[in-house]
Amino acid sequence: MDRRDLIAAFGPDLEIESFDENTMTATMRVPALAGAGSENITDKAGSENISEDEDSLERVPIKYEVCDTCEGKGAHVSASIDAHGITQSEWAEWDQEERESYRSGGYDTTCVECHGKRIVPEIDWENLEGRNAELSKRVRDHLEAQYEDRRAQAHEIEMGY
Numbered sequence: 001m002d003r004r005d006l007i008a009a010f011g012p013d014l015e016i017e018s019f020d021e022n023t024m025t026a027t028m029r030v031p032a033l034a035g036a037g038s039e040n041i042t043d044k045a046g047s048e049n050i051s052e053d054e055d056s057l058e059r060v061p062i063k064y065e066v067c068d069t070c071e072g073k074g075a076h077v078s079a080s081i082d083a084h085g086i087t088q089s090e091w092a093e094w095d096q097e098e099r100e101s102y103r104s105g106g107y108d109t110t111c112v113e114c115h116g117k118r119i120v121p122e123i124d125w126e127n128l129e130g131r132n133a134e135l136s137k138r139v140r141d142h143l144e145a146q147y148e149d150r151r152a153q154a155h156e157i158e159m160g161y
């Protein structure tokens with residue numbers, strides 16, 4: 001899979017290194033558990049300390065889900081047409097041809113999320129949890145931290161910092 005496809009499928013912030021469609025596993029970079037929990041991690045050999053902020057490459061199970069954005073249709077009406085819904089007055093302004101075009105999907109564009117595939121790869125949390133609860137928690141924490149970062153950044157941009 002191409003890097004661009006990975007970004008399209010998983011989003012730019014998910015640090016997916018590779019995705020193997022045959023085994024349905026992705027390899028991603030996950031930081032080690034940081035904070036209070038890491039104190040409890042002791043190296044079994046008892047020799048070296050485990051670094052708190054060392055990333056590791058982990059394999060996570062992936063499954064396909066029906067795309068939320070287009071609800072599995074592979075296409076949706078272009079956001080520029082009805083992002084805020086179509087008001088009665090707008091509808092009234094359209095001529096017959098435009099209305100027909102809307103109804104028949106003439107304004108549809110390929111889905112921005114699944115790119116027409118109707119399905120999107122998602123982390124198979126249940127499977128991951130069952131296989132490796134600790135890794136599941138690390139991945140979840142990692143994604144939540146990234147989500148918070150993105151929100152903070154968006155907020156800063158909005159506030160004009």
Ligand SMILES: [Zn+2]
Pocket residue numbers: 067068069070071072073074075111112113114115116117118119
């Ligand atoms: Zn879609």
